[in-house]
Amino acid sequence: MSKILVVDDEIEICLILDKFLSKKGFQVVTAHTGNDALAKLKNDTFDLIISDFRLPDFSGLELLKEIKAIRQENKVIIITGYSDIRMAVEVIKYGAIDYITKPLYPEELLSLINNTIAAGAESSSKSLPSENTNVHQLASKNQKTSTHTKSTPQQRKDYIIGKSKPSRAIQQNVEIVAPTPMSVIITGETGTGKEYVAQEIHRLSKRNNGPFVAIDCGALPKDLAASEFFGHEKGAFTGALREKDGKFKYADGGTLFLDEIGNLSYEVQMKLLRVLQERKFTRVGGNKDISVDVRLLVATNEDLKKSVEDGDFREDLYYRLNEFSIELNPIRSRNEDLEEFIESFIELANVQLDKNIKGVDAEVLEKFKSYNWPGNLRELRNVIKRSVLLSKNDVIDLSTLPEEIVYSSNTRSESNLNSLKGVANEAERERILKVLTQTGNNKSKAAKILNIDRKTLYNKLKNYDL
Ligand SMILES: Nc1ncnc2c1ncn2[C@@H]1O[C@H](COP(=O)(O)OP(=O)(O)OP(=O)(O)O)[C@@H](O)[C@H]1O
Secondary structure, eight states: OOEEEEEOSOHHHHHHHHHHHHHTTOEEEEESSHHHHHHHHHHOOOSEEEEESBOSSOBHHHHHHHHHHHOTTOOEEEEEOGGGHHHHHHHHHTTOOEEEESSOOHHHHHHHHHHHHHHHHHHTTSOOOOTTHHHHHHSOTTOOGGGOSSOOTTTOOOOOOOSSHHHHHHHHHHHHHTTSOOOEEEEOSTTSSHHHHHHHHHHTSTTTTSOEEEEEGGGSOHHHHHHHHHOBOTTSSTTOOSOBOOHHHHTTTSEEEEETGGGOOHHHHHHHHHHHHHSEEOOBTOOOOEEOOOEEEEEESSOHHHHHHTTSSOHHHHHHHTTEEEEOOOGGGOHHHHHHHHHHHHHHHHHHHTOOOOEEOHHHHHHHHHSOOTTHHHHHHHHHHHHHHHOSSSEEOGGGSOHHHHTOOSSOOHHHHHSHHHHHHHHHHHHHHHHHHHTTTOHHHHHHHHTSOHHHHHHHHHHTTO
């Protein structure tokens, strides 16, 4: 039985991987810090180490060096977010086998693990398994995304439709388009639930036995996007030490959801168009056509039509994708739905935090109704989780809400500016403005300089009315 060490500070990810890989016949040991992992590696040998790129006590590169120092033959796969891919590619140069991006998909992970372990068996000249046999046995096509690190379409009980007229109309459209093969563009501000809607379309589609695979194109470095989508051949670029499948391959028979589609380079847009028209693609650095059956759902919080007019997005691709479109409204314009979301998010937080909060008081509800929710449902969910955690009573009151909500008003009033928080906010606002000017309004670059993720930057821009 092959033995795998999983290293991640997110206990939930360790638990999910432990359960999933154990079921697939591996012996799994978990560690939550780099030091913990190194201690385990000193006392035991593992066929494979799967480690998160960011640990509380080690960077991916530091940990890799330590692991290799213990035993040069140790094989390491790095788990990374899209924003760290460039660094992960660097880590491969230092001897990691490969990297895999979050969210994790079972088929992709299994394929990588089996290839790695099979390659190990091959190099130690034991009996050589026929090409990819293990992969096909283990990653059965019927294996749904149930071990997906996010909630899966089949299992999601927390999907709220909403009572308001626009919400009911949206759901109607979702139900109409879901069983068709049509591509869909889902638009809406950040956090309005575009990915949730995409998952719902997949769940109600004829492909719901196949995988649902999501890519955040906004966080993907432009030069690595084609490889993430289509895979690459060995030697296609520095760091491509072995061939790799892309997300299109893993989404075969299912749905591929591309978030922030407006961020793709022209070259990738062209390749996308080809897959949509011919259902074929080639890996980066390869010339063999690979056939694929994937339905595309895409999302954007930009005005894609304007990007077409500005020459940043291919018109032919836009029309090919825009077979159907669904627009999600910001939460501030859906007050009628607010109470249902509040109730559901409280229930969720109660389970996560082992609490028993019953609801929010009238003042909180009023605040929620007047606040403009720049981060929409994601922000509401997070605010509620925090309040559930902080609440000493069984009803959430104003004392547990963040200041920006308690003192929210759409104008930056004098009294707000004079408070300590106001001063800090003003300094933050100034800094964001300066970096945006410096980057020529390029938000991805600005987020990087400010050391925050893009979504946080978008939220702050909304908050500060920029
Ligand atoms: N219909 C829904 N029911 C319940 N919760 C939802 C729903 N839609 C969204 N949420 C909550 O809001 C969060 C953000 O949703 P989602 O990721 O789908 O937004 P998004 O529009 O794709 O965001 P972004 O544009 O920033 O990628 C979810 O994780 C979930 O907690």
